[in-house]
Each structure stands twice: as structure tokens, then as C-alpha cells.
Amino acid sequence: MSFRFFPQYSERSGLRDxxxxxxxxxxxxxxxxxxxxxxxxxxxxxxxxxxxSLLSLFLGRSALIFAAxxxxxxxxxFFITPLYTFRVHSLHDLIALFANLIVxxxxxxxxxxxxxxxxxxxxxxxxxxxxxxxxxxxxNATSIKEVVKRAQEGLRKNFKAEIIIYIKExxxxxxxxxxxxxxxxxxxLTYDVALSLFRESYKELFTPLIESSSGMHFYPxxxxxxxxxxxxxxxxxxxxxxxxxxxxxxxxIAQIASALDREISIDLAKEKEISIExxxxxxxxxxxxxxELRTPISIITAAVSNLNDERTSSDPDLRRQIGEELEFASDxxxxxxxxxxxxxxxxxxxxxxxxQYCDISDLIGISINELKHNLMGRQVKICIEEKLPLIHADIxxxxxxxxxxxxxxxxxxxxxxxxxxxxxxxxPGKIAIRVSDFGTGVSPELLNRxxxxxxxxxxxxxGGTGLGLTITKAIVEAHNGVVLAENADQGGLQITxxxxxxxxxxxxxxxx
Amino acid sequence: xxxxxxxxxxxxxxDEPQIRRLLRMTLEMNDYWVYEAGTGKDGLLSITMNHxxxxxxxxxxxxxxxxxxxxxxxxxxxxxxxxxTVRDDEKIKVNALDSGADDYIxxxxxxxxxxARIRVAIRHSLRLDxxxxxxxxxxxxxxxxxxxxxxxxxxxxxxxxxSLLSLFSRNAGKxxxxxxxxxxxxxxxxxxxxxxxxxxIAQLRKKIEKDPSVPELLITEPGVGYRLKILSx
Numbered sequence: 011m012s013f014r015f016f017p018q019y020s021e022r023s024g025l026r027d028x029x030x031x032x033x034x035x036x037x038x039x040x041x042x043x044x045x046x047x048x049x050x051x052x053x054x055x056x057x058x059x060x061x062x063s064l065l066s067l068f069l070g071r072s073a074l075i076f077a078a079x080x081x082x083x084x085x086x087x088f089f090i091t092p093l094y095t096f097r098v099h100s101l102h103d104l105i106a107l108f109a110n111l112i113v114x115x116x117x118x119x120x121x122x123x124x125x126x127x128x129x130x131x132x133x134x135x136x137x138x139x140x141x142x143x144x145x146x147x148x149x150n151a152t153s154i155k156e157v158v159k160r161a162q163e164g165l166r167k168n169f170k171a172e173i174i175i176y177i178k179e180x181x182x183x184x185x186x187x188x189x190x191x192x193x194x195x196x197x198x199l200t201y202d203v204a205l206s207l208f209r210e211s212y213k214e215l216f217t218p219l220i221e222s223s224s225g226m227h228f229y230p231x232x233x234x235x236x237x238x239x240x241x242x243x244x245x246x247x248x249x250x251x252x253x254x255x256x257x258x259x260x261x262x263i264a265q266i267a268s269a270l271d272r273e274i275s276i277d278l279a280k281e282k283e284i285s286i287e288x289x290x291x292x293x294x295x296x297x298x299x300x301x302e303l304r305t306p307i308s309i310i311t312a313a314v315s316n317l318n319d320e321r322t323s324s325d326p327d328l329r330r331q332i333g334e335e336l337e338f339a340s341d342x343x344x345x346x347x348x349x350x351x352x353x354x355x356x357x358x359x360x361x362x363x364x365x366q367y368c369d370i371s372d373l374i375g376i377s378i379n380e381l382k383h384n385l386m387g388r389q390v391k392i393c394i395e396e397k398l399p400l401i402h403a404d405i406x407x408x409x410x411x412x413x414x415x416x417x418x419x420x421x422x423x424x425x426x427x428x429x430x431x432x433x434x435x436x437x438p439g440k441i442a443i444r445v446s447d448f449g450t451g452v453s454p455e456l457l458n459r460x461x462x463x464x465x466x467x468x469x470x471x472x473g474g475t476g477l478g479l480t481i482t483k484a485i486v487e488a489h490n491g492v493v494l495a496e497n498a499d500q501g502g503l504q505i506t507x508x509x510x511x512x513x514x515x516x517x518x519x520x521x522x
Numbered sequence: 523x524x525x526x527x528x529x530x531x532x533x534x535x536x537d538e539p540q541i542r543r544l545l546r547m548t549l550e551m552n553d554y555w556v557y558e559a560g561t562g563k564d565g566l567l568s569i570t571m572n573h574x575x576x577x578x579x580x581x582x583x584x585x586x587x588x589x590x591x592x593x594x595x596x597x598x599x600x601x602x603x604x605x606x607t608v609r610d611d612e613k614i615k616v617n618a619l620d621s622g623a624d625d626y627i628x629x630x631x632x633x634x635x636x637x638a639r640i641r642v643a644i645r646h647s648l649r650l651d652x653x654x655x656x657x658x659x660x661x662x663x664x665x666x667x668x669x670x671x672x673x674x675x676x677x678x679x680x681x682x683x684x685s686l687l688s689l690f691s692r693n694a695g696k697x698x699x700x701x702x703x704x705x706x707x708x709x710x711x712x713x714x715x716x717x718x719x720x721x722x723i724a725q726l727r728k729k730i731e732k733d734p735s736v737p738e739l740l741i742t743e744p745g746v747g748y749r750l751k752i753l754s755x
Contacts, residue, residue, distance in 0.1 A: 337632075344630055364612055364745055367717045369724055375736045376744055392735045400720055405744040406612060 027073030034061055035077060039084045051089040055106045058085050059113055066117030078114035082107045137258050140168055144262060148269040154277070157269045158190040161241075164262060169255070170246045175231070176204045177239040177270065180278075184208070185239060195226065195244055203228055204240035218243075231267035238271050302346050302475050306339035313339070341383055345417070349477045352410060353463075356484040363407065363488060367400040370433045370443065376405075377412040378431075384420055389428035398433060401441060401511050403489055408509075411485040414478035415445045415505045423449030423502065441511050446504040451497040460495045482507070529555040530644055533574035535565035536606065537584050545578065548633045554640075562586030566594070569601065576644055578636075579623075580606045581614060589614070589621050596622035602643040606631075612745030619699050619746070626697065626746075642695030642752070656691035658739060659753035661730055663691040672730060682707065683726045690740065690750035699747040723748060 038061050042054045058081040065077050086096055090103055098104055144164045151157040158175050165171045174195040176185040185205050189196040203221045207228050218227035224244065231238045241263060245251070251259050313332045322328045355361055371394050378390060419429050427448045436442035452460065452467055459465050461483040464476040479493075482505075486493045491509040498504040532554045534545050539560070546556045557572050559565040562583045569577065577595075581588035592603060602624045607615055615626050624643045627636055644650075654666045662671045665688055670677050679687065685707050690698065704715040723742075727734040741749045 340630070366745065367720055368744075369720050371724070371735045372720070372737075372742050376742050378736050379741075394735060400717055409744055 024070070024073075027069045028076055031065060031069060031073050031077035031080060034065060035080045035084055038081075039088060043088060046089050051085070051091075052102075052106075054089045055085055058082075059106075059110055062110055062114050063117050066114065066121050069118070071115075071118040071122065074114045074118040075111070078110045082110050133254065137261075140258065141261050141265070144168075145265050148265055151269060151273070154270060154273045155190065157266070157273055161262075161266045161269075162191050165243065168262075169243075169251055169259060172244045172246070174200065174242045174244075175239055175266075175270075176201065176208070176242075177274070178208070178237065192244075195224070195242060197224075200224065200226065200242055204242060208237060208240045229263050231263065231270060233267055233271045238267055238274065241266065299346075299350065299475050303343070306343040306346075309335060309339035310343075338383065346475065348410070349414070349475065349481060352481045352485075353477050356481065356488075361407075361484070361488055363404040365402050365404055367402055368405040368408075369400055370394060370398050370441065373405060373408055373412065374431055374433065374443070377409050377416060380409070380413060381416055381420070384417070386425070388420065388425060391428060391430040393430065393432040395432075395434040398435070398441060399511055401509055403509065404485075407485045407488070411482040411507065412443065412445070414482045415507070418478055418505075419445055419447040419449075419503070423447045427502075436506070436508050439511055440508050442506050442508045444504055444506040446498050446500070447502040448500060449502045451501055451503050452495070454497065457495045457497070461493065479505070529553055530576065531555045531557065531572060531574040532640065533557045533559065533565065533568050533572065533577045535559045535562065535568075535577060535583065536580040537561065537582070538580075541580075545636075548637070549640075552637055562588065562591045566591065569595065569599070574601070576640055576647075577601060577603045578606060578640075579603050581618065582608070589618055592618060592621045592623055600647065602647040604636075604639055604643055615746050616699055616701075619697065620701070624696065638695065638752075646693070646696060656694055658694065658751060661739060663687055665691065670730070677729050679726070679729060682722050683729070686722060686726060687730070687750075690748070694750050695752045697743050697747050697749045703747065 035058075038057060042049075042057060046054055062074065062078050062081055066074050069077065083096070085106070086098060086103065087094060090098070098107070144160075147160045147164065148157055151160050154177065158173075161175070162173050165173050172192040172195060174189050174191040174193070176189055178184070179186045185201070185208050187201065189201070200221065203219060203226075207219045207230055218229050220227055221242075227243045227245070229241050229243070231241055243259075313336045316322050316332050317329070322332065371392075374392060374394070378385070378392075416429065416431070423429070429448075430446045431444070432446070433441065433443045456467055460467070461479050462476075463480045465480075466476045479495075483493045486507045486509070489509055491507060494506045494508070496504055496506075530553075532549050534542050534549075534556060536542050536545070536558075537560050542558045542560070546558065549556050557568050557574055559568045562585050565577070565579070565583075568574070579588055579592065583591070588605060592605070595601065595603065603622070605615075605618045605623045605626045606629060607618070607626055608629050615628075618626060624646070625639050627639055654664065656663045656665070660673045662674075664670070668684065668688075670679055670684070670687060686703070689703065689706050700716045700719060703719060704710055707719075708715055723740065724734070727737050727740055730739055731737045738753065739751055741751055743749055
């Protein structure tokens with residue numbers, strides 16, 4: 011804050027400066043006048059000289075010269091004999107006058123030099139502080155979006171400017187059509203201007219391309235190794251930065267470029283990491299899925315070659331059996347393919363719900379109907395609470411979710427053990443659909459892992475991809491519901507899907 | 523079939539030669555005369571040249587959107603069309619039905635199912651089964667006397683339930699979309715009826731199905747509508 015000692019320095023003197031010069035001269039004269047006879051007029055002259063040199067600390071140059079001349083006049087008029095005249099007799103006094111003037115001029119020049127350099131220092135200090143704050147804020151950003159947000163804040167605060175940033179495409183040599191920053195500034199025109207600048211960005215770094223209709227300034231964002239993008243800046247009103255602020259602006263732009271470069275590299279690294287991860291996963295999947303795919307295919311191939319055998323074609327009983335195997339194998343293949351397709355649909359994020367009002371008992375009915383083949387006369391108990399309302403859901407997806415749970419129950423329990431499906435209010439506004447089996451259950455610490463992708467309980471019999479329950483979970487969660495796995499009291503596993511019911515729905519059903 | 527020695531003609535429009543071969547085999551085994559087309563354009567051409575009795579139209583054609591083709595066909599013909607789709611596109615199915623398809627079948631299908639659909643569509647288009655009494659399994663709907671019996675026991679239905687059941691009986695074996703049913707019963711195809719419809723269907727099932735939780739007569743086509751199955755005695 012010491013730099014603030016000269017708060018409003020300017021080379022020019024204000025009215026105030028002249029006033030200060032006048033007052034200080036008058037006061038000095040008033041004090042010295044009664045003392046003049048005792049201390050002598052030369053001493054008074056020295057005092058006036060002191061005052062001028064003191065004043066040089068505060069006043070602008072012309073006010074100081076004014077003070078020097080005024081001092082000399084007052085001294086001459088009131089203190090030098092003959093008193094009350096402006097006549098100067100001795101060489102002494104002439105020299106004193108020049109001394110006064112020289113002190114004033116030299117002092118003010120020196121001081122103003124010091125001041126100037128101090129002010130330059132102050133300004134560069136201020137710039138450094140601003141830049142430092144800006145840099146710190148950019149460094150703390152952890153994504154491209156955040157970098158842009160902070161850059162926008164910085165430019166708004168220091169330049170009253172709005173910005174828009176275009177970043178280069180990940181692949182290819184152009185700019186990505188996606189803009190960051192103030193989207194109001196984006197138009198096809200600004201994009202085109204940015205793109206043309208980007209293509210030439212190696213040529214001139216700091217001459218802005220000014221687009222006339224919007225008045226925006228475009229600068230390339232360049233890192234030593236490459237161009238990263240283009241920033242468009244819109245200064246509010248006519249607030250273009252002055253020459254000295256331009257340096258700051260350029261530093262800002264350089265910092266933004268390097269922060270963006272950093273985030274882009276991090277993104278790339280992350281992507282690489284993810285692709286390595288997914289490659290590993292892909293290997294695992296390939297192993298389990300290829301086994302699952304090959305089994306029904308080999309059954310089909312074998313069955314078909316059996317059919318081609320003359321001995322089989324003459325035996326209707328054998329033919330019927332082979333037909334059944336074929337049907338079973340193709341069902342299995344179809345179920346697998348559907349699951350893989352579902353999974354990829356879920357992962358791609360394109361899972362769209364086709365919401366309709368549907369009846370839970372209807373849902374259970376069609377699911378069982380679809381599994382008729384696999385159930386093969388197994389006992390399925392259905393227990394649905396009276397007066398369950400319709401639920402607002404995608405019935406086809408829920409059907410798939412329920413089928414996967416039922417399928418699991420069928421595959422992992424003995425073929426003569428029953429399966430129970432129940433549906434009830436589990437809490438106000440929540441409807442549960444539960445599938446319980448009477449198998450051996452799953453050890454408690456593994457329950458949570460059942461929904462993990464490709465997870466299969468160790469030691470469980472072959473077959474299955476570990477996708478079924480993962481899909482169920484994704485579908486139920488897409489409906490804002492939850493799935494729970496627990497070991498039931500009777501010993502088997504029970505899987506409960508809890509769905510939200512729209513209360514209004516229930517009411518409108520009552521009205522019917 | 524009944525049409526004195528003249529076989530019914532089926533046009534298969536599908537771009538997969540293997541599917542066409544298999545369908546031809548199945549259909550010829552069941553006494554149909556088969557034409558094939560690999561593109562929508564050839565399909566339309568074949569319709570005008572060969573006058574088939576029914577078209578099996580795969581919606582995933584290489585040259586043309588199946589729905590668009592259906593629209594063009596419906597401008598001048600009531601020829602029954604069964605569209606062949608894959609799973610997961612209920613909206614496309616509904617769209618196809620609303621655009622004038624008579625029914626749909628989802629790949630992969632078993633041929634028994636397909637033959638049943640073809641039979642229903644042809645009979646319906648030729649009005650071969652406009653009998654006042656409809657029978658499916660143990661259920662008998664007598665549309666002259668407005669009575670419904672299960673195992674020869676008369677059952678009581680509300681007016682709406684009866685209208686629904688007779689609508690289904692007149693379109694037995696065919697899928698009826700939610701909006702079609704709403705239109706016919708309440709002359710209003712809007713969605714708010716869909717909820718009411720589901721309630722009536724549930725009530726109706728309680729009266730006509732052996733086990734209403736696993737219906738055998740009145741089947742739900744999830745996301746599309748309902749179908750009254752024709753069961754043999």
C-alpha cells in the first residue's frame with residue numbers, strides 16, 4: 011500500500027495544487043514576518059527555499075514553479091529592503107530568485123521521475139497480482155468447462171468482456187462446433203471467423219481478428235506445440251483495452267490456452283485409460299459370452315446333422331426330441347442376443363422409456379408366458395395384492411427385467427423346486443414385485459455383487475453371462491426404482507424390484 | 523383352404539434371401555402360392571402384377587421405409603398386410619398398425635404363429651368368418667343374443683365389457699391397438715382412456731380366463747394392444 015502515498019499523481023497540476031502553493035507561501039510569510047528583524051531576511055529566504063523543496067514532494071511541476079515565483083515575490087516584497095517594493099538591488103537577491111526556481115524545477119523533475127517509476131512499478135505489481143489470481147483460479151479448474159467459466163469470470167472482472175471459446179476437434183484439423191463460454195455470442199458467423207483464424211493461427215499471434223458486425227475480437231489460443239482453439243472477446247460498449255492493459259489481456263489469453271491444453275491432455279489420458287479398461291472387460295466378456303453363444307450353436311449344428319441322418323428321419327419320436335432341442339437352443343440363443351442388445355442399449359445411454367399405464371398382473375402374466383418353454387411345468391405361484399393400482403412404466407423393459415430375474419431363479423434352482431412371484435405395496439406409493447426361489451440362496455457377502463456386470467457367483471453352474479441382473483437393475487433404476495437381493499427365510503434367494511407408483515394414478519383408478 | 527383349388531397367394535417382401543427361402547418352404551408346405559420381392563419397389567410391382575391375397579412386409583427394407591410403402595399401398599388397396607418387425611420397436615409396430623397394417627409379427631417368430639396370423643388376416647379380409655357366434659376354447663360369444671358362456675355357463679358382463687369382448691370376437695386373432703379400441707368403444711382415441719381400458723380388460727379377464735394372472739384368451743401385446751386368441755376346443 012506504500013505506493014498509494016502518491017495517490018493521484020499526474021504531471022499536470024490541478025487547481026488544488028496552486029491553492030496549496032498559495033496557502034503554504036502565505037502561512038510561511040505570516041509566520042516569518044514578525045521574526046524577520048531578528049533572524050534576518052536571508053534566513054527567511056532559506057526558509058522559503060525549504061518550503062519549495064518540501065512542496066516538490068506533493069505538487070505538480072507548474073504549481074511548483076508557481077510556488078517558487080510566488081515565494082520570491084513575497085520574499086522580495088515583504089522582506090528585502092527597500093520593503094514593499096519589487097526592486098532588486100543586490101546580486102544576492104537575484105541569485106536567490108534563481109535558486110528558488112532551480113530548486114523547484116530540479117526537485118519537481120526528480121520527484122516526478124521517481125513517481126513515474128513507482129507508478130509503473132505499482133501498475134506492474136497490480137498486473138502481476140491480477141494475473142496471479144487469474145492463474146490460480148485457472149489452476150484450480152478441473153475440467154474444460156470450468157476453465158472456461160473461470161476465464162469468463164476473469165475477463166468480465168478485469169476487462170468487462172464476454173468471451174466465447176472454440177476448441178479444436180479431437181480428431182481432424184478443424185474446430186469443434188461446440189462452443190464454450192457465453193453461448194449468446196455464438197453464431198455461424200463467429201464460428202466461421204474463428205475457424206478461419208484457427209487455420210492461420212501460426213502466423214500472427216497477437217493481432218486480433220476483428221469481426222466488424224459484432225465488434226468481437228478473436229485471438230488464437232496457442233501453446234508452443236500446437237494451436238488449441240480460438241477465443242472470441244466482446245468488450246462491453248467501446249471498452250477496448252488501452253495499450254498497457256493489452257499486455258495483461260495477452261497474458262490472460264496465454265494462460266487460458268495453457269490451462270485448456272492441460273485439461274484437454276487430461277481428458278485424452280482419461281479416455282485412453284478407459285479404453286484400456288474396457289478392453290480388459292471386453293476380453294472377459296468375450297470369454298464368457300463366446301462360450302454361451304457357442305453352446306446353442308453347437309447344439310443346433312449337431313441336431314441338424316442328426317436330422318439329416320436317415321435313421322432319425324424314420325423315427326418320429328427321435329425327430330420330435332431333436333426338434334425340441336433345436337427349439338430350446340434357439341430360444342437360448344435369442345435370450346442371449348436380446349440381453350447383449352439390451353446391455354449395449356443401456357450402456358450407450360439411449361435407453362428411452364416408452365411410458366404407459368400398465369397392470370402389474372398383466373406384466374407378470376406376459377413374462378411367465380414368454381418363459382413357458384423354459385418353465386416346463388415347474389410350479390409358479392403368483393400372489394398379487396388386491397387393488398394394486400396401474401403403474402406408469404415401460405412395460406416391455408419391465409418385462410425384460412422380470413424375465414431376467416425369473417430366468418435366474420429357474421437356472422440356478424433344481425427343476426422341481428417352485429418359484430413364487432408376489433406383488434404388494436412395500437411402502438406408501440411404492441409397489442414391490444418379488445421373485446422368490448427355494449434354492450440354496452447366496453452367501454450374504456456376495457449378495458450385493460449379484461448386480462455387477464459379468465459377475466457370476468463362484469462355483470455356480472456353467473451358462474449365463476452375468477448380464478441378466480445387471481440389466482434388471484439398470485431398467486428398474488431407469489424407472490427410479492431399486493432392486494434388492496436377499497436370502498429369504500425359507501432359504502432361497504429373493505429379488506425384489508421396488509417401483510414408484512404415481513399416486514394420482516391410483517386415484518384415477520378408484521374413480522373408474 | 524376353402525377357396526376351391528385355387529391357392530391363396532402370399533407375397534413375401536424381405537431383403538434376406540434365406541428368410542424368403544424358409545418362408546417359401548413353409549408356406550408352400552401349407553398350400554399357399556408364394557411370390558417374393560427383395561425390395562419395396564419390387565414389392566409394389568409384384569402387388570400390381572400378381573394380385574396376392576396377403577403381403578408379408580419386412581419393415582427393415584434396404585430401399586424404402588416399410589411404413590411409407592404401407593401408406594402408398596393403402597391409397598388404393600385394402601390388401602391385408604402383416605408387417606414383420608424386430609423386438610424393441612413398439613412405437614414402430616403401433617405406427618404400422620395405425621398406417622393400415624392388419625397385424626404384425628416379431629422376429630424371431632415360429633412358423634405356427636405366422637401361419638395363424640396369415641389365416642386370420644385372410645379370413646378377415648374375405649369376411650369368411652362373419653358368424654354371429656364366436657368360439658374360442660371354452661368361451662362362446664353369441665352376438666345375436668348378446669350372451670357369453672364359459673363351459674356352457676352364462677356369465678354376466680357389464681355393457682362396456684360386452685362391447686369390448688364383441689369387438690375382440692369380431693376381430694378374433696388380430697391385434698387391436700389401444701387407440702383403435704378406445705376409438706371403437708368410446709369414439710375417442712385419446713390416451714386417458716388407455717388407463718380405463720386396462721381396468722376393463724382386467725375385469726373382463728377375471729370373468730373369462732381360467733387364471734386371470736396368466737391369460738390364455740385375451741393376450742396383452744405389450745406396448746401395442748391386445749389380441750383375442752382363437753383356441754381350439
